[in-house]
Amino acid sequence: MKILYGVVGEGMGHAIRSAVVLKWLLDQGHQVQVVASGRAHAYLKSRVPRVDQIWGLTMAMEHNQVRRLATATDNLRGALEGWPSNVRRYFEMVGRFSPDVVISDFETWSWLFAKVHRIPLICIDNIQLINRCWHDDAIIGQEMDEFLLAKSIVKAKCPRAAHYVITSFCEPPVRKKRTSLVPPILRPxxxxxxxxxxxxxxxxxxxxxxxxxxxxxxxxxxxxxxxxxxxxxxxxxxxxxxxxxxxxxxxxxxxxxxxxxxxxxxxxxxxxxxxxxxxxxxxxxxxxxxxxxxxxxxxxxxxxxxxxxxxxxxxxxxxxxxxxxxxxxxQSYEPRDNSALFARLEELFDLAESGILRSRRVRWLGWGDAAK
Known part of the structure; x- marks a missing residue:
């Protein structure tokens, strides 16, 4: 199977976890093309073949706090050079790689590629936990406004994928279809x-x-x-x-x-x-x-x-x-390996090959329903 795998570059955790999944995919004999931004590109390029660099959003930090205005300003500046580069990467990819499935680790370029070409999209990350699970009042606390803002951002990041595989050490109730919880992805x-x-x-x-x-x-x-x-x-x-x-x-x-x-x-x-x-x-x-x-x-x-x-x-x-x-x-925490994630991916790949696994459409790309 040909797989396009997108990795967000903000925070090295995404790259570390994706490297584990990528190695497994390659060991299974799949053809994999990776796109990654930021520090994730250098990390993955030294570990797996066929990694292309794309531009991605970043966060401005000061005093252990995300600075939203500075973040917006930095990303606007970066977009002036980054978006044309991403467009070039897109047309290069169209010419040389035709994936059967797209996997996104909270990465938007690969999501857009999947949507434009109507390719089944699988999201693997921990952040979708915010949007696709129920959380008690004690977890949200007094930060309801922060929660709703984060939820809206996560919801808009990679909407209407064929399936969301969420890595988590906790097990809150799942509130949306096409969602699976698996244990954290762990390095060998x-x-x-x-x-x-x-x-x-x-x-x-x-x-x-x-x-x-x-x-x-x-x-x-x-x-x-x-x-x-x-x-x-x-x-x-x-x-x-x-x-x-x-x-x-x-x-x-x-x-x-x-x-x-x-x-x-x-x-x-x-x-x-x-x-x-x-x-x-x-x-x-x-x-x-x-x-x-x-x-x-x-x-x-x-x-x-x-x-x-x-x-x-x-x-x-x-x-x-x-x-x-x-x-x-x-002592009650059960240490587990990555087998649950890999087994779920195999099931999803089988569904993709049979034509059952399909991403939902989005209206603002010109077809289908609004993002949910």
Whole structure:
């Protein structure tokens, strides 16, 4: 089967998870053409063949907060050069690759290609959880306006696909047809890791907002391995109980598998990996990204950890004190591999070959019903 696979470039989690799916597709003998924007392009180009670069939307960040005006301005500027480039890529693709199925990881170029050519479209991502599942009032909280805004954006991103496969560590009720929930997509390094119970905390933070975090962590009286805050370093730097580390995938997985707990943003990829290894998690959701707040609140509701929107010394002390309770709750979390996702894809591919799997049409492209 010929498959066009689109990967959004904002946030490396999409690229990391897509690489796992792409390897499986290639191992199954499928012909795959990838289009990716941003950092996802470089990441995937070094791991799979046939990766084309396209322009995609970006987010402007400051103080661990999405800046909406700056985001809009940056994307308008980028579109002046990006859209013509995307149009060129489109016509190049039409001339050399005719896919049977399109897969989109929250990526719009591939979605548009599928719609124009009426090719079955499968969406694989975690963000559609916002729109296609029911969420209790405790999860939405006081941020109803933020939730509705995020829901409208997600709904408009890749509307009326043939099927939505949502990766999730929680299981809220599905409210829309053509939707499947599967466990988080995990790298082989995580699946092959053996969790142990060390004393250290693993911290992954890249935002300058957390420049004061080392001073707070120094008071915890236990080892702390910190990634991201000193991105320019080439070797470990020790400062009391703190160890600043350059990024190494092998070392990072080892530190994660042996950690007592994890402190990081509420991004889905690392959270899913930590829960698979049954590691308590203190999340610091990025402001203006309701998807991260959603992850953090489900984490808290399930008892696997907690979250703080303005991390302070009391949050760190409370997290350490509650580690035994979080570890106990995590005993109920069932570590699972990627087999459920792969089995669902095989079923969807069979439906596509038989002509049963079809994407819904959208009126504003010139046919069918309005997006739902």
């Amino acid at each position: 390094e995580i699946l092959n890791a053996t969790p142990t119970h060390g004393e250290h905390l693993l911290v992954y933070q890249t935002s300058p907002t957390f420049s004061d975090l080392p001073r707070l962590l120094a008071g915890l009286q236990r080892p702390v391995y910190i990634y991201g805050l000193r991105r320019e370093i080439q070797e470990d730097q020790r400062q009391g109980n703190l160890v600043f580390r350059p990024f190494s995938e092998t070392q990072f997985v080892e530190d994660l598998a042996s950690a007592a707990g994890v402190i990081a943003s509420a991004g889905f990829t690392l959270m899913g990996e930590a829960l698979h290894l049954r590691k308590p998690f203190l999340a610091t959701p990025v402001g203006g990204q309701f998807e991260q707040l959603l992850n953090a609140r489900y984490l808290h509701e399930l008892g696997y950890g907690t979250y703080s929107r303005s991390l302070g010394p009391n949050d760190l002390v409370d997290f350490v004190d509650e580690l035994p309770r979080y570890r106990q709750a995590l």
